[in-house]
Amino acid sequence: MTKPKIHTMEELSAAIGVSRPTLSRYFQDPAKVSRSSIERIRRGLEKVDYTPNFFATRMNRKSTGMIGVIIPYLNDLFFTRLLEAIELAAMEAGYTVITQCSHSDPEIESRAAETFLSMNVDGAIVAPLGNHSDLHIYERLNARLPFVLLDSRPEPLNDVDFVGTDHVQSTGIITEYLCRVGSPPVFLAMPRVNFNALERENAYIARMEEFGFEPVVIGTEAIHPDWHFEAHGLAVLDDQFSRGRLLESSILCANDRVAIGALRAAAKHGLEPGARRKGGLRIAGHDDYPLCPYTTPPLTTVGQNVAMIGQVAVDRLLEKLRAENNAEDQFIKLIDGELKVRESA
Amino acid sequence: MTKPKIHTMEELSAAIGVSRPTLSRYFQDPAKVSRSSIERIRRGLEKVDYTPNFFATRMNRKSTGMIGVIIPYLNDLFFTRLLEAIELAAMEAGYTVITQCSHSDPEIESRAAETFLSMNVDGAIVAPLGNHSDLHIYERLNARLPFVLLDSRPEPLNDVDFVGTDHVQSTGIITEYLCRVGSPPVFLAMPRVNFNALERENAYIARMEEFGFEPVVIGTEAIHPDWHFEAHGLAVLDDQFSRGRLLESSILCANDRVAIGALRAAAKHGLEPGARRKGGLRIAGHDDYPLCPYTTPPLTTVGQNVAMIGQVAVDRLLEKLRAENNAEDQFIKLIDGELKVRESA
DNA sequence: CCCTACAATTGACACGTGTAAAAAATTCCG
DNA sequence: CGGAATTTTTTACACGTGTCAATTGTAGGG
Structure with a gap:
C-alpha cells in the first residue's frame, strides 16, 4: 500500500543488494538468474514498489513485444469482435496489443500507422478504413514491418498479406x-x-x-x-x-x-x-x-468466422516476425462464411 | 517512397546540416526554432524518411502526452461510444489515448493498470470491470496519477473522481x-x-x-x-x-x-x-x-449522455494534470439521463 | 566599424535500461 | 584441498532523445 516507491533499477539495486544488470535480467526472464538471487529479489520487491520503465525497457530491446492494430470504426460489433479475437490471440503469444481506431478519418489512420512505426512495433494488423484511405501507408507499413491486412482488401495492393472472408x-x-x-x-x-x-x-x-x-x-x-x-x-x-x-x-x-x-x-x-x-x-x-x-x-x-480471421491473422504475423529472412510468398487466406438460417428468410 | 530511411536524429543532423538539439526542438514545437532553420529542416525531411523514436522521446520528457483508458468489454456499443467520445476529446487536447480492454478478467484489468504506470501515462480513465475487480488497483492509480473513474462506481472507494450517469x-x-x-x-x-x-x-x-x-x-x-x-x-x-x-x-x-x-x-x-x-x-x-x-x-x-460523460471525464483529467498541487476536493459528476419515448412502452 | 543586447545554436550531460565481455563466484571432480 | 569447468555477477558502453548552460551569430545604435 504505502510501500516506498522506487523509480529506477539503480535504486532498487542499492536497496536490495543485487546488481542492476542482474535485476535487468530478472525482469526479462527470472530463469536467467540464479535461484538464490530470485529469492532475494522477490523478498525485496515485497517491501518496495517498483515497476521497470516501459519506454526504457523497450528502447533497446531487439523486440518490443508489441503488435499494432488499426480498426476503422469502434461502434460496430463486427470490428470489436475481430479486435477481441486478435487481442486474445496476441496475449496468448505474449504480445501486447496497441489499438488505434481510425474514427473513419484517413488522416487519423495515417497518423496511427506512423505512430506504430515510431514505436517499433514488432508487427501491424490493419483493417483498412476503405475508399478514402491512403494506400501508400499500407505499403509503407508492409515494407518496414511484418504486416497483415484484414477484412477488406484494396485491389491495387500487391505483396501484402491478407486475411478475410471469402x-x-x-x-x-x-x-x-x-x-x-x-x-x-x-x-x-x-x-x-x-x-x-x-x-x-x-x-x-x-x-x-x-x-x-x-x-x-x-x-x-x-x-x-x-x-x-x-x-x-x-x-x-x-x-x-x-x-x-x-x-x-x-x-x-x-x-x-x-x-x-x-x-x-x-x-x-x-x-x-x-x-x-x-x-x-x-x-x-x-x-x-x-x-x-x-x-x-x-x-x-x-x-463471418471472426474468431478464425483474428487467429489466422495473428498466426501469420507471428510467423513473419519470427522468420528473419521473409523470402516467402504473399499469404492470402480467404475464410468461408457459414449460413445461419433463422426466421427472417 | 524509396526515400533513404534514417534512424536517429544524429544521422539526420549530419544529413541536413542542422545540429541535433535544434532538431529535437523542431520536432517538439517548430516554433522554438528560427524561421531559416525550419526551412532547411523541411527541405531535408522531404528527401529522407525519418520519424523520431517514440520511446526515446517519451522517456525523458516531463510529460508523455498519453492518457490510458481501460474499458471492461469491447463487444458492447455503450462502451465503444464512451471510448470514442474519450478518444476524440483527448485527441482534441493533443493527447494520445492508449486503450486497454479488461476482457472481463480482473487479472487483465490489473495488468493494464500496471502497464499504464510503467508507461508514465499522464493520466488514466477507467471504467471498472465490476464485482470481481481488485479495488486496490484503482487506489494505486489514484495515488500516482491524475485519475478518473467512469460509468460505474465501487462504493467503498474514497477520494476518487467519478463521472457517470445519475x-x-x-x-x-x-x-x-x-x-x-x-x-x-x-x-x-x-x-x-x-x-x-x-x-x-x-x-x-x-x-x-x-x-x-x-x-x-x-x-x-x-x-x-x-x-x-x-x-x-x-x-x-x-x-x-x-x-x-x-x-x-x-x-x-x-x-x-x-x-x-x-x-x-x-x-x-x-x-x-x-x-x-x-x-x-x-x-x-x-x-x-x-x-x-x-x-x-x-x-x-x-x-445515457455518453458524449458528455466522455468529455467531462477528459476535461476533469486535463484539469488535474495541469494543476501541479491538486489540493482540490473529490470531483463527482452525475449526468442526467434523457427519456427517449418510442413505441415499445 | 565597434560594441551591446538578444536570439539562436551547440556541447555536454542526463534519462533508465539492455547487453557483451570481463571478472568473480560457485560447483564439480579426483 | 586444488584446479578446471561452469554459472553468476559486474564493468563498461550503448540506445535515441531531452535539456541546460555556454557559445556563437545577428541586428541595431552610436
Whole structure:
C-alpha cells in the first residue's frame, strides 16, 4: 500500500543488494538468474514498489513485444469482435496489443500507422478504413514491418498479406439459399465505405447470373453518413415500400446492420418478413452480427468466422516476425462464411 | 517512397546540416526554432524518411502526452461510444489515448493498470470491470496519477473522481414515465456484473415505493455468462411468459441489451409490446443503445449522455494534470439521463 | 566599424535500461 | 584441498532523445 516507491533499477539495486544488470535480467526472464538471487529479489520487491520503465525497457530491446492494430470504426460489433479475437490471440503469444481506431478519418489512420512505426512495433494488423484511405501507408507499413491486412482488401495492393472472408463464397451461399427456397433476391447495397461492399455486390451479381436470374441492386448511393448502416437500410426500403415496391420480394442486405434497418422498414409498413410465409417478403443479411438471434424475426444471415480471421491473422504475423529472412510468398487466406438460417428468410 | 530511411536524429543532423538539439526542438514545437532553420529542416525531411523514436522521446520528457483508458468489454456499443467520445476529446487536447480492454478478467484489468504506470501515462480513465475487480488497483492509480473513474462506481472507494450517469435520476424518470402512462413496471434485472446493476435496481425500488407501488424485481441470478445480456433477458422472460406470467405487464429492463432479449421473448410468444396497446405488455430499457430506434417495436428507453460523460471525464483529467498541487476536493459528476419515448412502452 | 543586447545554436550531460565481455563466484571432480 | 569447468555477477558502453548552460551569430545604435 504505502510501500516506498522506487523509480529506477539503480535504486532498487542499492536497496536490495543485487546488481542492476542482474535485476535487468530478472525482469526479462527470472530463469536467467540464479535461484538464490530470485529469492532475494522477490523478498525485496515485497517491501518496495517498483515497476521497470516501459519506454526504457523497450528502447533497446531487439523486440518490443508489441503488435499494432488499426480498426476503422469502434461502434460496430463486427470490428470489436475481430479486435477481441486478435487481442486474445496476441496475449496468448505474449504480445501486447496497441489499438488505434481510425474514427473513419484517413488522416487519423495515417497518423496511427506512423505512430506504430515510431514505436517499433514488432508487427501491424490493419483493417483498412476503405475508399478514402491512403494506400501508400499500407505499403509503407508492409515494407518496414511484418504486416497483415484484414477484412477488406484494396485491389491495387500487391505483396501484402491478407486475411478475410471469402465474399464470393459467403455471398454466394446465401444468394443460392434465397434462390432455392423462394424468389430470387434483390440486393440492398451498403454505402461503398470499403472494398467488401463492392465485392459482395459483385459476388451477388455473378451468382444470380450463374442461376440465370436478373440481378437487381438498390441502395448504392449513400443517404446518411457512410457508416450509419441501419439508417441507410431503413431509408432505402421505407422509400421502396412507400411506393408499393418490393413488398413481396426477397431482399439480401449487404450486411446485418443494413438488414436491421430493413427489418425496421418492414415492421413500419406492417410487413412480416419470414421464410415460412410463401411468396412473401424475406430479408437476409451478412456477417452474423451478435444481435441477429434477437431481432424480430431473428435474422437469417451468413456468418463471418471472426474468431478464425483474428487467429489466422495473428498466426501469420507471428510467423513473419519470427522468420528473419521473409523470402516467402504473399499469404492470402480467404475464410468461408457459414449460413445461419433463422426466421427472417 | 524509396526515400533513404534514417534512424536517429544524429544521422539526420549530419544529413541536413542542422545540429541535433535544434532538431529535437523542431520536432517538439517548430516554433522554438528560427524561421531559416525550419526551412532547411523541411527541405531535408522531404528527401529522407525519418520519424523520431517514440520511446526515446517519451522517456525523458516531463510529460508523455498519453492518457490510458481501460474499458471492461469491447463487444458492447455503450462502451465503444464512451471510448470514442474519450478518444476524440483527448485527441482534441493533443493527447494520445492508449486503450486497454479488461476482457472481463480482473487479472487483465490489473495488468493494464500496471502497464499504464510503467508507461508514465499522464493520466488514466477507467471504467471498472465490476464485482470481481481488485479495488486496490484503482487506489494505486489514484495515488500516482491524475485519475478518473467512469460509468460505474465501487462504493467503498474514497477520494476518487467519478463521472457517470445519475442512475437515481435516469432510472427514476423512466420508472415514473411507466407508472404514469400504464401499469407500474416490474424490474428485469441484469446480472450484477457491476455496481450500476445494483444502483439501477435500488433506484427503481425507491421510486416505486415513493409512488406507493410494490416493487418487483426478477432475473437477478445470472443464467448465461455475465455479459450475455440479450440471452439473459430472453431466458428470463421466456420462462415467465411460458408460465403465463407478466403477459400484460410493464417491464423495465436494467439495460437495453436485456430489453432486446426481452423483445425477442415477447415476439416468440406472439406478444406485441407497445405504448398504444392499453393494458398490454410494455417493455422499456436503459442506455439508449444505438440500435434502439431499429428494434421491433422501437425501444423506449432512457439515454445515457455518453458524449458528455466522455468529455467531462477528459476535461476533469486535463484539469488535474495541469494543476501541479491538486489540493482540490473529490470531483463527482452525475449526468442526467434523457427519456427517449418510442413505441415499445 | 565597434560594441551591446538578444536570439539562436551547440556541447555536454542526463534519462533508465539492455547487453557483451570481463571478472568473480560457485560447483564439480579426483 | 586444488584446479578446471561452469554459472553468476559486474564493468563498461550503448540506445535515441531531452535539456541546460555556454557559445556563437545577428541586428541595431552610436
